[in-house]
Amino acid sequence: xxxxxxxxxxxxxxxxxxxxxxxxxxxxxxxxxxxxxxxxxxxxxxxxxxxxxxxxxxxxxxxxxxxxxxxxxxxxxxxxxxxxxxxxxxxxxxxxxxxxxxxxxxxxxxxxxxxxxxxxxxxxxxxxxxxxxxxxxxxxxxxxxxxxxxxxxxxxxxxxxxxxxxxxxxxxxxxxxxxxxxxxxxxxxxxxxxxxxxxxxxxxxxxxxxxxxxxxxxxxxxxxxxxxxxxxxxxxxxxxxxxxxxxxxxxxxxxxxxxxxxxxxxxxxxxxxxxxxxxxxxxxxxxxxxxxxxxxxxxxxxxxxxxxxxxxxxxxxxxxxxxxxxxxxxxxxxxxxxxxxxxxxxxxxxxxxxxxxxxxxxxxxxxxxxxxxxxxxxxxxxxxxxxxxxxxxxxxxxxxxxxxxxxxxxxxxxxxxxxxxxxxxxxxxxxxxxxxxxxxxxxxxxxxxxxxxxxxxxxxxxxxxxxxxxxxxxxxxxxxxxxxxxxxxxxxxxxxxxxxxxxxxxxxxxxxxxxxxxxxxxxxxxxxxxxxxxxxxxxxxxxxxxxxxxxxxxxxxxxxxxxxxxxxxxxxxxxxxxxxxxxxxxxxxxxxxxxxxxxxxxxxxxxxxxxxxxxxxxxxxxxxxxxxxxxxxxxxxxxxxxx
Amino acid sequence: xxxxxxxxxxxxxxxxxxxxxxxxxxxxxxxxxxxxxxxxxxxxxxxxxxxxxxxxxxxxxxxxxxxxxxxxxxxxx
Numbered sequence: 001x002x003x004x005x006x007x008x009x010x011x012x013x014x015x016x017x018x019x020x021x022x023x024x025x026x027x028x029x030x031x032x033x034x035x036x037x038x039x040x041x042x043x044x045x046x047x048x049x050x051x052x053x054x055x056x057x058x059x060x061x062x063x064x065x066x067x068x069x070x071x072x073x074x075x076x077x078x079x080x081x082x083x084x085x086x087x088x089x090x091x092x093x094x095x096x097x098x099x100x101x102x103x104x105x106x107x108x109x110x111x112x113x114x115x116x117x118x119x120x121x122x123x124x125x126x127x128x129x130x131x132x133x134x135x136x137x138x139x140x141x142x143x144x145x146x147x148x149x150x151x152x153x154x155x156x157x158x159x160x161x162x163x164x165x166x167x168x169x170x171x172x173x174x175x176x177x178x179x180x181x182x183x184x185x186x187x188x189x190x191x192x193x194x195x196x197x198x199x200x201x202x203x204x205x206x207x208x209x210x211x212x213x214x215x216x217x218x219x220x221x222x223x224x225x226x227x228x229x230x231x232x233x234x235x236x237x238x239x240x241x242x243x244x245x246x247x248x249x250x251x252x253x254x255x256x257x258x259x260x261x262x263x264x265x266x267x268x269x270x271x272x273x274x275x276x277x278x279x280x281x282x283x284x285x286x287x288x289x290x291x292x293x294x295x296x297x298x299x300x301x302x303x304x305x306x307x308x309x310x311x312x313x314x315x316x317x318x319x320x321x322x323x324x325x326x327x328x329x330x331x332x333x334x335x336x337x338x339x340x341x342x343x344x345x346x347x348x349x350x351x352x353x354x355x356x357x358x359x360x361x362x363x364x365x366x367x368x369x370x371x372x373x374x375x376x377x378x379x380x381x382x383x384x385x386x387x388x389x390x391x392x393x394x395x396x397x398x399x400x401x402x403x404x405x406x407x408x409x410x411x412x413x414x415x416x417x418x419x420x421x422x423x424x425x426x427x428x429x430x431x432x433x434x435x436x437x438x439x440x441x442x443x444x445x446x447x448x449x450x451x452x453x454x455x456x457x458x459x460x461x462x463x464x465x466x467x468x469x470x471x472x473x474x475x476x477x478x479x480x481x482x483x484x485x486x487x488x489x490x491x492x493x494x495x496x497x498x499x500x501x502x503x504x505x506x507x508x509x510x511x512x513x514x515x516x517x518x519x520x521x522x523x524x525x526x527x528x529x530x531x532x533x534x535x536x537x538x539x540x541x542x543x544x545x546x547x548x549x550x551x552x553x554x555x556x557x558x559x560x561x562x563x564x565x566x567x568x569x570x571x572x573x574x575x576x577x578x579x580x581x582x583x584x585x586x587x588x589x590x591x592x593x594x595x596x597x598x599x600x601x602x603x604x605x606x607x608x609x610x611x612x613x614x615x616x617x618x619x620x621x622x623x624x625x626x627x628x629x630x631x632x633x634x635x636x637x638x639x640x641x642x643x
Numbered sequence: 644x645x646x647x648x649x650x651x652x653x654x655x656x657x658x659x660x661x662x663x664x665x666x667x668x669x670x671x672x673x674x675x676x677x678x679x680x681x682x683x684x685x686x687x688x689x690x691x692x693x694x695x696x697x698x699x700x701x702x703x704x705x706x707x708x709x710x711x712x713x714x715x716x717x718x719x720x
Binding site (some may be wrong): 062071081095248250286289381478479482483484 | 706
C-alpha cells in the first residue's frame with residue numbers, strides 16, 4: 001500500500017527555504033494561489049522509500065502574529081490542515097531571530113524538524129553552532145544543511161520518515177514565560193477548557209494575551225466573557241511591566257532564544273572586513289551607491305536591448321522563411337487566413353520572449369539572488385517615498401521594463417492593499433520590452449537616440465507625478481520600509497533559473513494565449529473590412545487631436561491587443577519599413593509617447609483583473625487611455641512649436 | 644543628559660539601547676518581531692542625511708525607512 005506523508009516548510013525569508021523545496025521536489029511542482037488570496041502557494045511531491053511525500057512551501061515570514069496575510073496563511077495551514085510534519089528552515093548565521101520563529105512553531109505543538117541551513121556561510125562569518133546541543137535544548141531533531149549544495153537533504157527526509165513511523169519521538173520544549181504572564185496563561189487556559197478551537201488551548205491563551213485579532217474574534221464568538229477577563233489580565237500585566245503585553249511576550253520569547261544561542265553558538269570575530277562587506281558598503285554608499293546603480297542598470301538595458309535587437313532580427317528572418325511556406329499551405333481562404341493568424345501570434349510572442357524578456361529576467365534574477373536588488377530598494381527608498389511607496393516597490397517597476405504581466409504579480413511584495421494598488425498602477429506605466437522596441441525602432445532610428453532617451457525621461461517624470469497623485473488620492477498612511485539586508489552571496493544557478501522560469505511562465509500562460517487570441521481577432525476585423533471604418537471613427541482623436549495619419553488609429557487598437565506587433569503592422573499598413581517617408585519626426589515622437597503611456601496591453605489588463613478585480617482594472621485601463629491621448633495631444637502641440 | 648533620542652539622530656558606528664517604539668501597532672509588532680525589543684542593543688551601520696537607516700540587531704542587519712526610524716527611541720551607549 002502506498003504510504004503518504006505531508007510536510008510543510010516554514011521559515012524566515014531568504015533562509016534557503018525554496019532551495020530546499022526545489023531539491024526535495026525537483027520538477028514535480030505546482031505553483032498556484034492560496035484559495036481566495038493573492039499569495040503564492042508552492043506545492044510539490046516526491047517519492048521516497050515507498051512514501052508519496054507532499055511538500056508545501058509556506059511563505060517566508062518572521063513571526064506567527066497576524067501582521068500580514070502570509071503569516072495568517074502559514075499559521076492556519078499548520079494548525080488546521082495539520083501536516084504530518086513541519087520542517088523549520090533556519091539561517092545558521094542569524095540564529096537568534098530564526099529561533100524566535102522556531103519557538104512560535106513549537107507552541108503550535110506540531111512535529112518539527114529543524115534544518116540548520118547555510119552552516120557554511122555561518123562558518124565564514126565566524127559562527128559555529130553546536131547542533132547536538134541545540135537539538136537537546138529544543139527537543140526536536142536538528143539537521144545541519146547546505147541546501148545550495150544539496151547537503152543534508154537526505155538526512156532531512158530520512159528523519160521525517162523516522163518520525164512518521166514513530167521511530168523517533170519528539171519532546172516538545174514547553175516555553176515558560178515569566179511568572180506574571182505564565183500564571184495568567186494557565187488561568188486563561190483553564191477558562192478555555194472544553195472549548196473546541198483549531199489551535200492548541202495553551203496557544204490560544206498566549207495569543208489572547210498578545211492581543212491577536214484573529215484568535216480574539218474566534219473566542220469572542222464562543223464566549224465573549226473570556227475575552228473580557230483576558231483584557232483585565234492584560235491590563236494587570238501592563239501595569240506591572242510598563243510595556244504592552246504583546247511586547248512583553250515577544251521579548252520573553254527573544255530572551256529564551258538568546259539564552260539558547262549563548263549556549264550553542266561560538267563566535268570567532270574576524271577583523272578584516274570581508275569582500276562581501278566591502279561590496280555592501282560601496283553599493284549602499286550615500287553618494288557612490290547611486291552612480292553605481294545607474295551604471296549597472298544602464299549597462300543591463302544596453303546589453304539586453306542591443307543583443308535583443310540583433311537576435312530578434314535574426315529570429316524574425318528565420319520565422320519569415322518558415323512562415324511564408326506555412327502561409328502558402330494555409331492558403332488565401334478565410335479559414336486559412338485565420339489559422340495563419342494564430343501562427344503569426346505565436347511567432348510574435350516568441351520573438352519578444354526569447355530575445356528581450358528572457359535575457360532581461362535572467363540578469364535581473366542574478367541581481368536578485370546575489371542580493372543586489374535589495375540594495376537598489378535601499379537606495380530608491382527616498383525617491384519611492386515621494387509617491388507613497390517604500391523602496392521595495394522599485395523591484396516590480398524594474399520587472400515592468402521586461403513585461404508588465406509578471407511585474408504586476410510581483411507587486412505582491414508590498415505589505416498592504418493600498419501599497420499594492422499604487423505599485424501596480426505605476427508599474428503599468430512602465431514601458432515594457434515590446435514598447436521599447438517601438439520607441440527604439442521608430443524614434444531611436446529615425447529621429448535620434450537622444451529623443452528616444454528623452455521619452456524615457458518624460459515617462460519617468462510622468463510616473464512620478466501620477467504616482468504622487470495616486471498617493472494623495474488613495475487615503476491611508478504610507479507604510480515605511482522594514483527590510484532585512486542579507487549579505488551578498490554568489491547567485492545560485494538553479495534558484496535563479498527557477499525564478500526566471502516562473503516569471504516567463506506568467507508571460508507564457510497569461511500573455512501568450514491573449515496575444516494569439518488577439519491576432520485571431522484582428523484578422524477577423526481585417527477580413528470583415530471593419531478596420532478602416534473604425535479608423536475613420538477615431539479620426540477626431542488620431543488626426544484632430546494627436547496630429548497622426550488616420551491609419552494610425554488602427555495601430556492604436558492593435559496596441560491594446562498586440563503591442564509587440566505594432567511596428568510590423570505599421571509597416572504593412574504604410575507599405576514601407578522606412579517610416580520617415582510617411583511619418584514626420586513629430587508624429588513618430590507623439591505616437592511613441594502615446595504607446596508608452598497608453599494602456600497596458602490586454603495581457604496586462606488580465607493581470608490587473610487577477611490582482612485587483614474588475615472595477616479597479618477597468619478604472620486604471622480607462623484612465624491610462626484617456627491620459628495617454630491627452631498627453632500625446634499636448635506633446636504634439638509643444639513639438640510643433642519647436643520643429 | 645542621556646535622554647532617549649530618535650534612532651535617526653545616531654551616527655554611523657554608534658551603539659544604542661532601544662527604549663521604546665512609538666509606531667502604529669502593526670508596524671511596532673513587526674519591528675519587535677524582528678528583534679527590536681526595548682532593552683536590545685543595536686549598532687548603526689549606515690545613516691546618511693537622507694534614505695533608510697541600516698542597523699545591526701541580534702546579529703541580523705535591518706534597513707528601516709526614516710519615518711519609522713524617527714519613531715524608534717534609543718539611548719546612546
